[in-house]
Amino acid sequence: MRVLIVEDERRLAEALGQIMEEQRYQADLVYDGADGLDYALSGQYDVIVLDVMLPKLDGLEVVHRLRCAHVSTPVLMLTARDEIDDKISGLDHGADDYMTKPFDSGELLARVRALTRRQGEVQGEELCVDDLTLSLTTRALTCREKSVRLGFKEFAVLRLLMSSPKAVIPKEEIISRVWGLESDAEDNNVEVYISFLRKKLSFLGSRVSIGTVRKVGYHLEVPAP
Amino acid sequence: MRVLIVEDERRLAEALGQIMEEQRYQADLVYDGADGLDYALSGQYDVIVLDVMLPKLDGLEVVHRLRCAHVSTPVLMLTARDEIDDKISGLDHGADDYMTKPFDSGELLARVRALTRRQGEVQGEELCVDDLTLSLTTRALTCREKSVRLGFKEFAVLRLLMSSPKAVIPKEEIISRVWGLESDAEDNNVEVYISFLRKKLSFLGSRVSIGTVRKVGYHLEVPAP
């Protein structure tokens, strides 16, 4: 799980980073709104912790621009102010949750967990689409009786697809989310893994299949019920 | 948008229902946890507002069982208690957000909006003209039941036409927008694609058709209703 922390008070930012890393999140820290927006636009994060009062670019503005760019990473806003109007305005700008400083680190973690859980659409340890169940802990893919083990990359690719079923995931996005932002993986790598996955899907006899959208990417297809 | 409100204080429940209905949500009210769970399990709601203290079945228990049953409807928890531990426990049981009573109705609505926002976005965006719907993500063109996939260029051409219906789009504009500014595509290329599209339109049996304006370009024609 990757977290982006945008907070201009360095000491607080680093404390947050440490808290998150203790929970095995991978945290990136940036200290102003402009950098925050740049990083966030990469879409590689699972959640963003965002201060409202920031140099260069206001937190509200950051969320707003993010949403305009169709980046839907969950955002948890932080603020020193405790005005209800601010809360509403934050949420309406596209934030997903809101906390006022000072806050309890346990509550922060709980809220972050709640936000990241929604991503997979499914709570807890598994991701389901139609007759498929992907265990997030064992990386086992199950359909009815049968079950197969996925490799790490296979898992990462399928997880991406399953976490927004129907949506078409562009190849570049798969590359940046699975191989990393600055990797030199080529399109063919994705194709090969899609091929691996289709083989396993058909072995399992699942109703779900992976559809191709030429020149764009892939998406899950589940036959009408 | 459908909301389920689970709250044992009838007066509060009805007030909530009224607030939601003023915002054009369709609200169902139930007054204990057992009924709440039953209704929620139907999966027909876009968001659930759930009190923690409930007769028959505790709110935490309701969320938990919902999540076990793989129902991922967003849940906003309500409670009179303001203990951080309760918040954490609520969120960890699978709730998506949390509010303490008494609360401001504006904030409630903002939080509900934040929870439901994501749902609508999953569909991705689409362009509609009369009985035609063009998905911008899957490039599928749908008319009533039937649906066809468009190629990259077919899609780009039709998208241009559909994004300003009625307007006549000059061929040169189609060329420069679809083939690129400095391409040497000829008029006939456009004609060929228009022909492809007309074929698909008539296969779909759509009321919409593509009209020719000689020496200029093309436009969509939809018969008067």
Next chain:
DNA sequence: GGATATTTTCAGACAAATTTCAGGATCCTC
């Protein structure tokens, strides 16, 4: 350190999208 699993690379087969071309249909002007 060898066995196993995973990941990358590569090339040919394949399929879909795109371009090209040509004959025929239609429209417009004189």
Next chain:
DNA sequence: GAGGATCCTGAAATTTGTCTGAAAATATCC
């Protein structure tokens, strides 16, 4: 209504993107 310009459309030719088997490279486990 002749003749030229414009447009339509089927089919072939070409290009482009994708699939997939196999081998090579790398990582992981016991």
